[in-house]
Amino acid sequence: MKILIVGNGGREHALLWKLRRDAPEAELFITRGNGGTAELATPIPIDPGEIQALAGWAEHQGVDLTIVGPEGPLDAGIGDHFSARRLPVFGPTRTAARIESSKAFAKGLMERNGIPTAAYRAFRELPEAERYIRDANHALVVKASGLAAGKGAVVCDAKEEALVAAREMLSGDAFGGAGREIVVEERMEGEELSVFALTDGEHSLILPPLQDHKRIGEGETGPNTGGMGAYAPVSLATPELMERVERDIVSPTLAALREENSRFRGLLYAGLMLTESGPRVVEFNCRFGDPETQALLPLLDGSLLEPIRTVAAGGSLQGASVAIRPGAAVTTVLASEGYPGSYPKGREIEIPGDLADDPELFLFHAGTALREGRLVTSGGRVLAVTALGRDVRTAAERSRAAAERITFEGRQLRRDIGWREVERGEGRGTVDE
Numbered sequence: 001m002k003i004l005i006v007g008n009g010g011r012e013h014a015l016l017w018k019l020r021r022d023a024p025e026a027e028l029f030i031t032r033g034n035g036g037t038a039e040l041a042t043p044i045p046i047d048p049g050e051i052q053a054l055a056g057w058a059e060h061q062g063v064d065l066t067i068v069g070p071e072g073p074l075d076a077g078i079g080d081h082f083s084a085r086r087l088p089v090f091g092p093t094r095t096a097a098r099i100e101s102s103k104a105f106a107k108g109l110m111e112r113n114g115i116p117t118a119a120y121r122a123f124r125e126l127p128e129a130e131r132y133i134r135d136a137n138h139a140l141v142v143k144a145s146g147l148a149a150g151k152g153a154v155v156c157d158a159k160e161e162a163l164v165a166a167r168e169m170l171s172g173d174a175f176g177g178a179g180r181e182i183v184v185e186e187r188m189e190g191e192e193l194s195v196f197a198l199t200d201g202e203h204s205l206i207l208p209p210l211q212d213h214k215r216i217g218e219g220e221t222g223p224n225t226g227g228m229g230a231y232a233p234v235s236l237a238t239p240e241l242m243e244r245v246e247r248d249i250v251s252p253t254l255a256a257l258r259e260e261n262s263r264f265r266g267l268l269y270a271g272l273m274l275t276e277s278g279p280r281v282v283e284f285n286c287r288f289g290d291p292e293t294q295a296l297l298p299l300l301d302g303s304l305l306e307p308i309r310t311v312a313a314g315g316s317l318q319g320a321s322v323a324i325r326p327g328a329a330v331t332t333v334l335a336s337e338g339y340p341g342s343y344p345k346g347r348e349i350e351i352p353g354d355l356a357d358d359p360e361l362f363l364f365h366a367g368t369a370l371r372e373g374r375l376v377t378s379g380g381r382v383l384a385v386t387a388l389g390r391d392v393r394t395a396a397e398r399s400r401a402a403a404e405r406i407t408f409e410g411r412q413l414r415r416d417i418g419w420r421e422v423e424r425g426e427g428r429g430t431v432d433e
C-alpha cells in the first residue's frame with residue numbers, strides 16, 4: 001500500500017509515525033518532509049499547495065491513500081481535485097472546509113442551526129464594526145474570518161484594543177486578504193477543549209479530547225500561537241460531557257453541512273469553551289490539530305489507518321471504534337526565538353542521543369531541516385516532545401525534562417503544559433473508552 005501525507009510539520013510527522021505502526025509494510029511518502037521524517041517516509045519534491053502536481057504524481061505512482069494535514073490545501077480544493085480523479089483522499093471538499101476557512105460561514109451555520117457558540121456579527125466595513133464594538137456591553141474577541149495560522153484572534157480586555165484590531169484587520173495590514181472580513185464576538189470564559197471527530201459526514205468516531213495551550217507565555221500570557229503544548233486526558237471531559245458534545249455540537253454540525261450540500265468527510269476538529277452554561281464552540285477546523293495530534297496518537301492502541309481508509313473510500317464509520325491505552329500524554333513544543341512573530345532560521349539543534357532510547361518518549365519534528373548532515377531550525381515551531389506517563393503530572397514532568405535537554409539558540413518553551421490538570425489534582429486520569 002502506498003500512502004502520501006500532504007504537509008511537513010509536527011502533526012504530519014506524528015501521522016507518519018502512527019501509520020508506520022498501523023501498516024509496517026506500507027510505502028510512505030511526504031511532501032518535502034523535514035529533518036525528522038526521512039526514516040519513516042520518502043520525501044517528494046512537491047509543495048503541499050501544488051495540488052495538480054500532487055494529483056499527477058499520486059496517479060502516476062498508484063498511491064492508494066492521501067492524507068491531508070494542513071488546512072491550506074483543503075481550502076484550495078485538494079479534496080475535490082483528488083476525488084474527481086478517483087484518488088482516495090482523507091480530507092473534506094473545499095465547500096466543507098469552509099467550516100474552518102471562513103469563520104463568517106462557520107458562525108452563520110451555527111446560528112442557523114442552534115449550535116451553541118458566542119454571539120457575533122460579521123463585518124466587511126470599518127464604520128459598522130466600530131459602531132458595534134462601541135455599543136457592545138460585553139467583552140469582545142476580534143477575528144480575521146479567513147485562514148491565519150491560529151494567530152487571527154485577538155482576545156480583548158478593552159474596547160480600544162478591539163477597535164485597533166478591527167482597523168488593522170479590515171485595512172489588510174494584519175492578515176492580508178484573510179482579514180477583509182472580520183468576526184466580532186462575545187468573549188467567553190472557561191477552559192478550552194479540542195475534540196476530534198473522525199467522520200464520514202454522518203457517523204463519527206470521537207477520539208479522546210485534549211487541551212491545547214495557545215498562548216506563547218506560561219500561565220496563558222502573551223499572544224496566541226499555533227499551540228505550544230497539549231495533553232490528554234482532560235478530566236473535565238467526562239463521558240456525560242462528551243455525549244453532550246456529540247449530541248449538541250458534532251452531530252448537528254454534520255447534519256447542517258449535509259443539508260447545505262457540504263457533506264464533511266475527514267477530521268472535524270471542534271475547539272470548545274467549557275462555559276458555565278455548557279460547552280460552546282470557539283472554532284471549527286477541518287483537519288487534525290497541531291500539536292494535539294502529537295499528544296493523541298501515542299495514546300491510540302488501535303488502528304487509525306483503518307477508519308481513515310474507510311472515510312477516504314467513501315465508506316461508513318457506523319459502529320467504528322479505536323482502542324485507547326491507559327495513562328496520559330503530554331506534548332511540549334520547542335519554538336524559535338521571536339515566534340509567533342518573525343524568527344530566524346538555520347540555528348543548530350542539539351538532541352542528546354539517549355532520548356531516542358526511551359520507549360515512552362516521542363520527538364516529532366516540525367520546523368527542522370538537515371543541512372550538510374546537521375539538524376537546524378527552519379520554522380516557528382521546531383519540535384514537539386511527547387511523553388507518556390501514568391498520569392498528566394508524570395507525563396508533563398517527563399516531557400518538560402526531555403524538552404529542556406534539547407537546545408538551540410533562542411529556544412522558547414513553556415514549562416507548564418498540563419498545569420490546569422495538575423492543579424485539579426486529578427492527573428491520575430485514565431482514558432476509558
Ligand code: AMP
Pocket residue numbers: 118141143150151152153155185186187188189192214224271282283
Ligand atoms: P480561533 O482563531 O477562533 O481559534 O481562536 C484562537 C484562540 O482565541 C482560542 O483558542 C481561544 O483561546 C481564543 N478565543 C477565540 N474566540 C474566543 C471567545 N469567543 N472567547 C474567548 N476566547 C476566545
Ligand code: GLY
Pocket residue numbers: 150212226227285288289290291292
Ligand atoms: N492547536 C490548534 C490548531 O491546530 O488549530
